[in-house]
Amino acid sequence: MKRNIYLDTVPMDEAVAKVRALLDRHALIGTETVPTHEATGRVTAEAVYARLSSPTYHSAAMDGIAVCAERTFSAREDEPLRLAPGEFVPVNTGNALPKGMDAVIMIENVVMNADGTASIEAPAFPWQHVRRIGEDIVATELLIPQNHELNAYDIGALLSAGIWELSVRERVRACFIPTGDEVLDFHDRPEPRPGQVVESNSQVFVSLARAWGIDARRVPPVPDRPEALTAAVTQALASDAHIVVIGAGSSAGAKDYTRSIMESVGTVLVHGIKAMPGKPSLLGVADAAHGGKLLVGAPGYPVSAVVCFEELLAPLAAWLEGRVRGRRRTVEVELTRRVPSKLGMEEFLRVSIGHVGGKHVATPLSRGAGMITTMTRAQGICRIPVNSEGVDQGEHLRAELLVPEEALERTLVTVGSHDNTIDLLADALMGLENPIRIASTHVGSMGGLMAVKNGSCHMAGTHLFDPETGDYNFPFIKKYLPDMDTVLVNLAVRHQGLIVAAGNPKGITGVADLARDDVRFINRQRGAGTRILLDWHLSQAGIAPSSVAGYDKEEFTHMAVAVNVLTGAADCGLGIMAAARALGLDFAPLARERYDLLIPRACLDDPRVQAVLALIKTEDFRTRIEALGGYETALTGQIMTPGLPLP
Numbered sequence: 001m002k003r004n005i006y007l008d009t010v011p012m013d014e015a016v017a018k019v020r021a022l023l024d025r026h027a028l029i030g031t032e033t034v035p036t037h038e039a040t041g042r043v044t045a046e047a048v049y050a051r052l053s054s055p056t057y058h059s060a061a062m063d064g065i066a067v068c069a070e071r072t073f074s075a076r077e078d079e080p081l082r083l084a085p086g087e088f089v090p091v092n093t094g095n096a097l098p099k100g101m102d103a104v105i106m107i108e109n110v111v112m113n114a115d116g117t118a119s120i121e122a123p124a125f126p127w128q129h130v131r132r133i134g135e136d137i138v139a140t141e142l143l144i145p146q147n148h149e150l151n152a153y154d155i156g157a158l159l160s161a162g163i164w165e166l167s168v169r170e171r172v173r174a175c176f177i178p179t180g181d182e183v184l185d186f187h188d189r190p191e192p193r194p195g196q197v198v199e200s201n202s203q204v205f206v207s208l209a210r211a212w213g214i215d216a217r218r219v220p221p222v223p224d225r226p227e228a229l230t231a232a233v234t235q236a237l238a239s240d241a242h243i244v245v246i247g248a249g250s251s252a253g254a255k256d257y258t259r260s261i262m263e264s265v266g267t268v269l270v271h272g273i274k275a276m277p278g279k280p281s282l283l284g285v286a287d288a289a290h291g292g293k294l295l296v297g298a299p300g301y302p303v304s305a306v307v308c309f310e311e312l313l314a315p316l317a318a319w320l321e322g323r324v325r326g327r328r329r330t331v332e333v334e335l336t337r338r339v340p341s342k343l344g345m346e347e348f349l350r351v352s353i354g355h356v357g358g359k360h361v362a363t364p365l366s367r368g369a370g371m372i373t374t375m376t377r378a379q380g381i382c383r384i385p386v387n388s389e390g391v392d393q394g395e396h397l398r399a400e401l402l403v404p405e406e407a408l409e410r411t412l413v414t415v416g417s418h419d420n421t422i423d424l425l426a427d428a429l430m431g432l433e434n435p436i437r438i439a440s441t442h443v444g445s446m447g448g449l450m451a452v453k454n455g456s457c458h459m460a461g462t463h464l465f466d467p468e469t470g471d472y473n474f475p476f477i478k479k480y481l482p483d484m485d486t487v488l489v490n491l492a493v494r495h496q497g498l499i500v501a502a503g504n505p506k507g508i509t510g511v512a513d514l515a516r517d518d519v520r521f522i523n524r525q526r527g528a529g530t531r532i533l534l535d536w537h538l539s540q541a542g543i544a545p546s547s548v549a550g551y552d553k554e555e556f557t558h559m560a561v562a563v564n565v566l567t568g569a570a571d572c573g574l575g576i577m578a579a580a581r582a583l584g585l586d587f588a589p590l591a592r593e594r595y596d597l598l599i600p601r602a603c604l605d606d607p608r609v610q611a612v613l614a615l616i617k618t619e620d621f622r623t624r625i626e627a628l629g630g631y632e633t634a635l636t637g638q639i640m641t642p643g644l645p646l647p
């Protein structure tokens with residue numbers, strides 16, 4: 001069978017180079033004259049020479065008296081010199097030096113006598129405390145060369161040199177065209193139905209582009225009809241934009257027209273880059289009849305679009321205007337998990353970074369190209385090179401920072417089981433005078449224990465029930481972290497129960513109902529504390545897992561279980577009350593359990609951990625936990641010891 005291979009992927013730098021070789025930037029980007037005081041961030045089109053000197057006169061550099069240095073040479077500490085009025089002139093900083101004077105003596109070193117004379121105890125040397133003509137700028141000298149991006153200091157120098165306006169390159173202008181029958185204009189504040197999405201990529205683009213000094217705008221979404229798309233692209237090409245970006249429709253779907261539209265107005269130079277996300281990105285150049293403009297086809301998935309903007313469009317736009325493009329700062333990080341990667345593709349791995357135990361640890365976030373929240377949650381991006389099959393746990397690599405490096409010192413890393421109280425905590429910590437950001441990764445209680453063991457987090461949320469002892473967490477800590485000194489602090493006691501449809505149409509009230517023929521269950525993954533809890537209740541009730549319909553169907557979070565019930569994919573599942581509440585479902589209580597924070601003792605004095613411990617003891621925070629419903633706070637903030645019964 002012949003495969004429909006539509007991409008011919010090239011490395012990203014090659015993709016950029018292909019365009020640079022064919023696009024005539026000097027024809028495309030003109031020059032314009034702008035007032036100097038509004039020229040910050042602009043790129044000079046030609047050299048700028050100083051018109052005025054600065055200072056334009058010999059200027060007193062200190063408050064004091066101006067003198068003729070030669071007249072002061074005889075002054076001694078033990079034989080002060082009296083200067084007659086006329087031999088000196090009082091001056092202030094910035095005053096022009098009076099004729100015949102060539103030095104300034106600071107007022108602190110002068111005694112003004114009642115008879116109008118002035119005494120000095122040391123001679124002045126010529127040009128002492130004087131800023132001479134042209135000290136800073138000499139008229140006619142080269143002030144700024146061409147192709148220089150003007151900064152704030154440059155504006156000061158230009159104005160001082162009497163340059164009131166100057167010739168700069170036009171700002172690069174870009175127009176983004178969102179496409180797709182399913183994308184809804186956010187201006188309409190839509191409520192999407194199945195199959196529809198809110199258009200957001202254009203605004204990610206506009207925000208990024210503005211930060212890069214690009215004048216960016218977008219047009220309303222265009223439906224997937226070739227005539228409509230051609231019309232929108234032709235119109236954008238006829239506008240003053242230098243770059244036209246077509247959003248989505250870059251891959252092989254039945255309605256993916258981007259490539260053919262680009263071909264109808266110009267030449268496609270690149271379709272496919274050796275990068276993930278971002279693979280189906282397109283680059284092209286419009287025909288002369290369409291202004292020889294840069295054409296970009298950005299994939300529809302949000303993160304893929306970001307890669308296309310940042311790695312292809314940004315360097316090309318910088319080159320068009322003649323700017324140097326800065327790189328993000330990087331730090332060395334240690335990866336907390338193994339990450340396999342596709343050979344032949346450079347992967348942009350979004351990571352959550354924190355400073356734990358004297359090193360930067362990076363926990364990989366989800367890799368889906370459709371998840372824009374992986375960008376909002378990430379503190380950095382690691383590039384897994386094209387020729388790599390992945391990175392091992394514990395391996396060191398560099399991460400490009402999406403936040404200031406100082407922010408990492410204020411990031412608390414939690415790994416483990418997720419609970420809504422962690423979200424509350426995350427918000428409350430950001431409300432502190434010195435805000436702390438939580439970077440949390442949800443890998444279940446056992447995953448949290450392992451993260452503590454590996455030194456890759458400050459704390460782990462855990463709720464592991466041990467049927468043998470009836471205790472929480474301690475038996476597991478003893479088994480899996482036998483040599484580790486840790487502290488266990490309670491965050492809340494929470495209610496687990498059966499999440500059922502609103503109104504509980506099947507009358508499900510307890511585990512006994514799970515054995516019914518007409519009840520379909522949805523389970524949690526092996527290793528989840530909730531799964532262990534279910535198994536124990538089933539064995540207590542004498543119910544074999546094999547008699548529970550759906551026991552083998554697994555989800556990874558409480559919310560995912562609730563969504564199964566909401567959509568009718570299952571009749572019930574075990575989870576926390578807050579998840580049921582969030583989706584308007586009913587809840588049949590089954591058990592109360594302890595949700596604790598496991599903290600390595602080495603991290604206990606860390607100010608971030610201390611901030612958490614102080615915060616959770618406050619009345620205000622407890623009130624907020626209880627308001628969630630399904631939580632008790634009698635133990636909140638207390639250090640747990642083995643064998644403690646539930647209150």
Ligand SMILES: Nc1nc2c(c(=O)[nH]1)N[C@H]1C(S)=C(S)[C@@H](COP(=O)(O)OP(=O)(O)OC[C@H]3O[C@@H](n4cnc5c(N)ncnc54)[C@H](O)[C@@H]3O)O[C@H]1N2
Binds near residue numbers: 199277278
């Ligand atoms: N058979 C194949 N299918 C796909 C391949 C492939 O190689 N073979 N590549 C996948 C990859 S990789 C990517 S990336 C995407 C690129 O998709 P398109 O550029 O064709 O975009 P759409 O399919 O139209 O949309 C994808 C997704 O993004 C949403 N979208 C679109 N525009 C916007 C916007 N302005 N704001 C927010 N979200 C947007 C759209 O609704 C879709 O959900 O293709 C894979 N498929």
Ligand code: MOO
Binds near residue numbers: 279
């Ligand atoms: O390139 Mo796609 O962006 O890998 O998901």
